[in-house]
Amino acid sequence: MPLLTLSHVTTYTYRQPVSFGEHRIMVRPRESYDQHLIDATLTIDPEPADIRWLQDVFGNSVAIATFDRRAKQLTFDSKIRLRHEPAELQHVDIEEYARVYPFTYSSEEMPDLLRSIERQHHDPLRRIDEWARRFLNTSGPTDTLGILSDMTKAIRREFTYVARAEKGTQSPIETLERRKGTCRDYAMLMIEAARALGFAARFVSGYVYSPSARERRTGGGNTHAWVRVYLPGSGWVEFDPTNGIVGNRGLIRVAIVRDIYQAVPISGTWSGFPGSFIDMDVAVDVTVDDAVAARPRSVSA
CATH class of the missing domain: 2.60.40.2250 (Immunoglobulin-like)
Known part of the structure; x- marks a missing residue:
């Protein structure tokens, strides 16, 4: 604490x-x-x-x-x-019906989640869709939390973090093509990928800190950006693709919005x-x- x-x-x-x-x-x-x-x-x-x-x-x-x-x-x-008071990954408790992908949000929640499911960027060749579907299990059931955790870690592992002081954000397609970007670029890529799979996702702006000497976080010295995805049973869960972590350990929320320009x-x-x-x-x-x-x-x- x-x-x-x-x-x-x-x-x-x-x-x-x-x-x-x-x-x-x-x-x-x-x-x-x-x-x-x-x-x-x-x-x-x-x-x-x-x-x-x-x-x-x-x-x-x-x-x-x-x-x-x-x-x-x-x-x-x-x-x-x-x-x-950061929450640990084991505290993500998903409702039984949503633990395996695909699932449908409940009729009570869907009206309030629709705008967070809508895609915000053009993807005429479905490149984001194709990239997102690589995290699905083709040989059996796909674990819902596993999809999002693997996506978070893949961005951290396969893309190069490059700090950029200039205003603006790369489009998710640009980030996918260049294989590099800032925390806000990574967040927008993951949001679009999650939405391509039908998840409700939002952009988060705030601050990042290193909880301990063993847990060093990337993205300090400026504001930080990450993703929230709605999972029935646990609500909005944090995913930070810049650091490849799930949960809010080391993350302080300031603004939660549907699209980056609102934050x-x-x-x-x-x-x-x-x-x-x-x-x-x-x-x-x-x-x-x-x-x-x-x-x-x-x-x-």
Whole structure:
């Protein structure tokens, strides 16, 4: 039950003072049975004229900031204190009817899962479908959790992780062809592959940390991305293809969405002379404290 301290600082730098439009900030971890906020602060410089909080359609916490002054630099500094209670793989308990693939989601759940089953990317030659079906057992019953676990580990084993600071995500086809990508590229490939097999899958944005010296995780220093798949009996289960792991050990959820464009950590506009923008710098640091449970205090942000 580790205690974590998270620091996420994003800085935009300009050649001369510019004015800022509305900014949307999504960096506050979600409260749940397995992650509990103790403290949360968001400091913005220059100080916004107004900041308000809301929950989006998926229940993610979003801050909306507006500004009334110009500046050469804009900084968002998020500090989080959080208690994490990771679940182990053996706690994935799938309903009897869904333990062997294929299965059909129940009539009660299907209406709410449909949009998470729909494909989001064109695949006219069915290349994603073909790749996904390689994980099916052609000589006997196919274990449902086994399909997804094998898919997660195959991406980790067969693809090359390459950090990329530029905005944007490769299409799943591009990732399949290039055999390399970032955590968000891997997540989108696995989501499309899972949906090709009829699973409800969602994109998750958050933070990754190494639970111990023996369990080193790839993807730190920035936000991290992985996948959630709905399995009857256990609900939404985490799969991290970048690290080849199943379960939430080492993963802190911030945003859960249907498609990646809905989970941008910080977005907004600025206006000024053309060419004013110099750079954006992102620094994420997660510190694991002693595994001592703390009593939650008031949360401010």
